[in-house]
Amino acid sequence: MQADPSTEKWEPYKAWGRTLVGKRDTVITFNYDTLIEKLNMHLASTTGSPFSVIDPAAAKVFRGLHDNENACRVLKLHGSVDWSCTTDPRTRQRIYKQMVDEFYAVDTNDEELAIGTPGPTKQETVDGLNGLWSWAEDEVRSADAIVIVGYSFPQTDSVARRRLFEAIRANERQNLIVHLVVGQDARNRDRLQSLLTFALRGAGRLDGTRNDHHRGYRILPHPLFGEDFFTVAHREQILDPVM
Numbered sequence: 001m002q003a004d005p006s007t008e009k010w011e012p013y014k015a016w017g018r019t020l021v022g023k024r025d026t027v028i029t030f031n032y033d034t035l036i037e038k039l040n041m042h043l044a045s046t047t048g049s050p051f052s053v054i055d056p057a058a059a060k061v062f063r064g065l066h067d068n069e070n071a072c073r074v075l076k077l078h079g080s081v082d083w084s085c086t087t088d089p090r091t092r093q094r095i096y097k098q099m100v101d102e103f104y105a106v107d108t109n110d111e112e113l114a115i116g117t118p119g120p121t122k123q124e125t126v127d128g129l130n131g132l133w134s135w136a137e138d139e140v141r142s143a144d145a146i147v148i149v150g151y152s153f154p155q156t157d158s159v160a161r162r163r164l165f166e167a168i169r170a171n172e173r174q175n176l177i178v179h180l181v182v183g184q185d186a187r188n189r190d191r192l193q194s195l196l197t198f199a200l201r202g203a204g205r206l207d208g209t210r211n212d213h214h215r216g217y218r219i220l221p222h223p224l225f226g227e228d229f230f231t232v233a234h235r236e237q238i239l240d241p242v243m
Helices: 008-019 035-044 063-067 122-128 130-141 158-169 186-202 226-232 235-239
Strands: 026-029 051-053 072-076 079-087 094-098 113-115 145-149 175-181 216-222
Touching: 008 035, 008 226, 026 130, 035 051, 072 079, 072 130, 079 122, 094 122, 122 130, 130 158, 145 226, 145 235, 158 186, 175 186, 175 226, 175 235, 186 216
Parallel strands: 026 072, 051 072, 145 175, 175 216
Antiparallel strands: 079 094, 079 113
């Protein structure tokens, strides 16, 4: 929470953020922290704010407005430490709201936490954020390229695995590029590559095909950490690597 974006270790992320200014990309994250908000504020005074973190209360109501916004949308599918969660006494519906205080989760009671931590309340949190989840699935279905950074769909995230892989399988593009950036653990990369292969082949795609008769896919595993990838990968390489 006390992270300082002016320090050297933030350089790869600041460089990445600058490339997103004015781009209608989407970041789908399962992190609860406010690091991306801090990065956004830090860059606002120089290159402009690259990110638009979607308020959970507005996900359904203002979807069309955000679709027209010229910024990188951030969808926090497991909630955030600066969101509150209350229950409408009449409908028993869970209501999520973005708060001003980044330390809200530290000071509030457990019943108002808006983070999907592992345990019996996790699915309830996910259900309450379904507007964000539906939006994320739509973005995956329409993506030109997908970059998975630092997330290997752990066994505890079975809902995320099912919903997002179904969206990947339903991707609408003729040729889909998927980059895997999950560090140097070959087991994680191999597992994730196998999951993606099953999903994409199951959708009738052919590996590496790029013509008018078949839909193709390319899975590109990189033995890099996130900061490595953000340092060396250019936008053009992500969208259109050499096939």
